[in-house]
Amino acid sequence: MVQILLCGGAIVTLSMGIRHGFGLWLLPITQSMGWTRESFSLAIAVQNLSWGVLGIFVGMLADRIGAFKVLIGGSILYALGLVGMALSPTPLWFLATAGVLIGAAQAGTTYAVIYGVLGRQIPVARRSWAMGVTAAAGSFGQFFMVPVEGSLIASVNWSNALMILAVFALLIAALAFGLREPGFASGAPVKREQTVGQALKEAWSYPSFLLLMAGYFVCGFQVMFIGVHMPSYLKDFGMAPQVASTSLALVGLFNIFGTYLAGNLGQKMPKRYLLSGIYSLRSIATICFLLAPLSPWSVYIFCAAMGFLWLSTVPLTNATIAQIFGVQHLSMLGGFVFFSHQIGSFLGVWLGGYLYDINGNYDMVWYLSIALGIFAALVNLPVRETAIPRQPTMTA
Structure with missing residues (x-):
């Protein structure tokens, strides 16, 4: 179990740490290339959409052949995407590399794949905790990597910084060797109680699954809007780039504690109440941030508060899915x-750039984020966490 947690946590640290710093490239790239903020925002928005769409099929593949081969492929795609991002001559090429290619890489190197391994290898009594530990590793990646990325941009320029990150991405392939699963080693078909079609039919006809999806939609909107647009928002008010780097690092630092605590509490309390509380607190924190006079300290306090709530939804949501549906198709579901x-995430990133270009500010997106947080708090309350009873029917 220790090896799985260490290697899985290190992979998420690298994969999530790199992608959380992409907001630092918005101004350097758009100013250097003469592109609009919407052009950059659209590429990162497509990245999130690509990650989401391909994550379904990557999850199916990981459930079938194991995480090891998927992680190797994802690592290579990540490095190629970062190199392509550095060399893109037009917004269209940038969209293809920073958007589609890196999105595909993230699908194969982040939570869905890693949590599938945890679900299959970690006892149920420790599963929520283990998922919290791994999510905390992703938070540490943000805390560690964002300042590193900011320093690289300042010292070697933005394109060379991306080349260096490509080397970091290849380390994921080495770490994948620690996540080889015995059940997939022989290449023999894994016996399952359900086919893929049966699992999908069951999930999509179960209201709690749809409610979890609705809540997770809001999570993506909020975190990606802040993660990508916060540096530009602060620059518009005349704050130094170091404030943005420090604030995003604080998100990562406090998220270490938030996700670990969420994973622990998920073993002891109803996860739906924890999820509802997290989304409620996000809206309250945003309201306080907008009402308070803007200063470096108000930014740091807000980012620390949001950091505590940032990825704490991840272990709770995935542990709830495992609790309801079991682990055989966990990566896919x-x-x-x-x-x-x-x-x-797509809408949070893209609307941030689009509405900024129209209105000259981010006000409308902040208000929308608050309203969505209240919505997510409400839809998580009716979720039923008990396992679905089913007749055992062994299928290949």
């Missing part, structure tokens, strides 16, 4: 719920 998250 987690991929579907995460697809909803990524639709929200």
